[in-house]
Amino acid sequence: MGNLLGSWRFKEPSTVEECDSTWGSDSESDEPAAEDDSGISDSVSPAESERAAGDASPQLNESPESAPKMKRSFYAARDLYKYRHSYPNYKKSRQPNEYRNLRFYLNKIPLVPDGIYIEEILTKWRGDYDKLEHNHTYIQWLFPLREQGLNFYAHELTQDEIKEFQSTREAKRRFLAAYALMLDFYGIKLLDKSGNVARASNWQERFQHLNESQHNYLRITRILKSLGELGYEAFKAPLVRLFLEESLYHNTLPNMQHSILEYFVYTIRLPATRRRLLRYARQHYRPAHAFLWGPPPKRRGAGGGGAGTVGAGSSGIRAPAPTPEQQRRGEESGGIIMTSHDALKCPELLGGGLKGCAGLGSNVVVLDGTLRMVGGREERNEYNGIGSL
Structure with a gap:
């Protein structure tokens, strides 16, 4: 028996x-309140109800049958499966266990390679948005994970x-102060101490920047993961809900939609x-037939209809069609289309190629340009900050 367990x-x-x-x-029914640690309600405001009613029969340029049959990103x-299950294939980190992340947060050692202490970041970097945007070494120290960035x-x-910790x-x-620092950077x-969030006074300027600076979506994924690792799991849902509202309902962060649904929620x-977050997303996602993240058809009954109905792609799920701009960019780059998260997280990209990235997901952005590591930093191109994680 010992040999069997040891070889598993x-x-x-x-x-x-x-x-x-x-x-x-x-x-498809409401879960008991005891199951939910998010503080999220499925209630809909009158304005949302009116909008939903007005969009009940959206005018689509193409029918569900004519949309390309694609799948969610397996990558x-x-x-996120590995993360949620505490890295079931986890191996010991390559460094000795020196509690370096904890010592950094106790202000005993600086981050490497910049030599900056946590107190300097918390006291002097708040509001210095250029520094927070263009420095790519601090985020792994502020929000550590059990995976190598x-x-x-x-x-790690x-x-x-x-x-x-x-x-x-x-x-x-200090960890909560670092979280508040990054939230301010994002507007x-x-x-409160329950993790509830809202727009800051500078939200318009910062949302415009966040909508255009997609490498920050990688940072947000890391922040959410780190919250869960260090005891703040309940802080995730309020932030993800706010991003869903801004991207799907208010349309202030439209470029963030797929990162939220492929990564942040999961x-x-x-x-x-x-489920609560995805039901909200399904209610406001347009076009409705292209919503990828609902329950599989087999759990919804034969011929299930409604706004959340999904088509029968190769995995029983249908993805949105590329926009004309995405299609043009895909054709110009040889037809490679992938999500920004897929492109940015694939480690093989550091060599400037795409080998090893087969099966990457849906149609959001084309990766062009190459990446090279120079002294632990990235050479910057239009995707400055690609190596943020």
Whole structure:
């Protein structure tokens, strides 16, 4: 028996469906309040109701039958599956367990390679948006994970370090201050100790920047993951809900839609909370037939209709068609179309090629330009900050 257990190896999921447990126990009914740790309500405001009614029969340029049959990003689904399940294939980090992340947060060591201490970042960088935008080494230190990022000087978290961090008041205080610092950079303010958030006074300027600076979506994914690792799982849902409202309802962050739905939502570990967020997204997503992230058709009954109905792609799910601009850019670059997250996270891209990235997901942005690491930093092109994670 000992030999059998010792030789057991985790088998990675091989499909999006195997990675996604969101709808596994769903009955399309409201879950009991005790299941939900998000503080999110499914109630709809009068304005939202009026908008939904007005969009009940959207005027589409093409029918569901004519849209390309595509799938969700397996690369994203697998990445978030590993995170939510605490890295089941986890191996010990390559560095000795020196609690370097905790020591950084205790202001005992600076981040590497810049030599900056946490207190300097928290006291002098707030409001310095150029520095927060263009420096690409601090984010891995402010929001550590159990996975290696592209700043190879940063250390992965370990289970023991996580426990020690969560029991250290000074580290937790600074971690929340770092979270508030980044929220301000994005035009958002932290309202309370429960993680509720709202637009900040500078939201218009910052949202415009965030809509155009897509490497920040990688940073947000890291921030959400780190919140969960360090004891602030409940802070995720309010932030993801705000991003959904801004991107789908208010249309202030339209470029963020697919990063929210492919990545941000799936950092949340509680399936009931993910379902609530996805139901809200499905209500406001346009065109309705292109919504990829609802329950599989088999769980909705034969011939299920309504705004959330999905088409029968190769995985039973239909993706949105490329816009004319996306199609043009895809043709000019040899037809390679992928999500911004897929493109930015694929480590093989550091060599300037796309090998090893087969199966990357849906149609959001074409990656052009090459990446090269120089002394632990990235050479910048139009995707400045691609190596943020």
